[in-house]
Amino acid sequence: EIVLTQSPATLSLSPGERATLSCRASRSVSSYLAWYQQKPGQAPRLLIYEASNRATGIPARFSGSGSGTDFTLTISSLEPEDFAVYYCQQRSNWPFTFGPGTKVDIK
Amino acid sequence: EVQLVESGGGLVQPGGSLRLSCAASGFTFSSSAMSWVRQAPGKGLEWVSAISSSGGSTYYADSVKGRFTISRDNSKSTLYLQMNSLRADDTAVYYCAKFKGVNTVTTMDYFDYWGQGTLVTVSS
Numbered sequence: 001e002i003v004l005t006q007s008p009a010t011l012s013l014s015p016g017e018r019a020t021l022s023c024r025a026s027r028s029v030s031s032y033l034a035w036y037q038q039k040p041g042q043a044p045r046l047l048i049y050e051a052s053n054r055a056t057g058i059p060a061r062f063s064g065s066g067s068g069t070d071f072t073l074t075i076s077s078l079e080p081e082d083f084a085v086y087y088c089q090q091r092s093n094w095p096f097t098f099g100p101g102t103k104v105d106i107k
Numbered sequence: 108e109v110q111l112v113e114s115g116g117g118l119v120q121p122g123g124s125l126r127l128s129c130a131a132s133g134f135t136f137s138s139s140a141m142s143w144v145r146q147a148p149g150k151g152l153e154w155v156s157a158i159s160s161s162g163g164s165t166y167y168a169d170s171v172k173g174r175f176t177i178s179r180d181n182s183k184s185t186l187y188l189q190m191n192s193l194r195a196d197d198t199a200v201y202y203c204a205k206f207k208g209v210n211t212v213t214t215m216d217y218f219d220y221w222g223q224g225t226l227v228t229v230s231s
Contacts, residue, residue, distance in 0.1 A: 001169075034217040036152075043202055043221035044152065050209060055219060087152055091216045095168050098152040 002026050002090050004099035012107040019075040021102045023088035028068045032092040035064055035073045038101075039084045047086075048073060078104070109133040109220045111203045116225030123193050123229070129186040129203030129222055136184035137161075140206040140215045143177065143188050145199035146224070155201070156188065157215055166215075171197075193229045200224040 003026040013019055023033065031051040036044040046055040048064035051071060061076040075082055083106050088099040115127040127143070142157040156177040157166045165177050176189040186203055204218035 032216070036218075038152075043223060044218070045221075046207070046217055046219050049207060049217045055207075089152075089154075089217065091213075094166055096154045096157075098154065101151050 001095055002029060002093055002097055004088050004090060004097055006088060006099035006102045008102060010103045010105060012105055013078055014107045015078050015080055017078050019078055019104055021073040021086055023071040023099050025069045025090060029090040029092035031067045032090055033071050034089045034091070036087045036089065037084045038087065044087065109205065111205065111220055111222035113201065113203050113222045113225040116201065116227045118228045118230065119193055120231050121194060121229055124189070124191045125193065125227060127188040127190065127201055127225060131184045131186065134205070137181035140208065141179060141186045142204045142206060142218065144202045144204050144218065146202070147199040158186070160214065195229050198227060198229050200226050
């Protein structure tokens, strides 16, 4: 099973600041990685797929990069609605796995 | 508009059974691979099971293999999860999720639509 590790566990930032979230895989997943956003009481929302492709309707301030084992989700300028938990997910091998999440909260 | 509506959750005793359903609308259900993902209270996401568009291929997490069965009825646009021998650590919100299918070859990949979830509580 491919294990995904996310860092930091919590990121405390102010609106307007840049957020950089990391996801590391225990072995290469090529570019087969996605990012999701989840707000309290809501289902997750797909943000980025295949490491760098924005999903439908996702604002341009969200961007993804990386390949192999190291990936980054960047939020260029945090909006109030961006404070949430972010998960990465790999689809390179069964079982599909998620990272433990990074919580972005208001500083 | 894509809609996924789960039902069937509730309180069940350890060792008991439950069947979850997910009614789909707003897309061609019979052409889409589907999945169940769960989230224990206050915890992260865990993929549980997946099924191909025809139902001919199924996949399970090791934690549920042999106890859970995923199935679908394309004539009813409904996905199911039969859960047997339930344990306390199966307690979670269970989400029905649609695979995006980034291309015609890769049909099981990322989850582009999710239901609102149904809570399963396993407790005596």
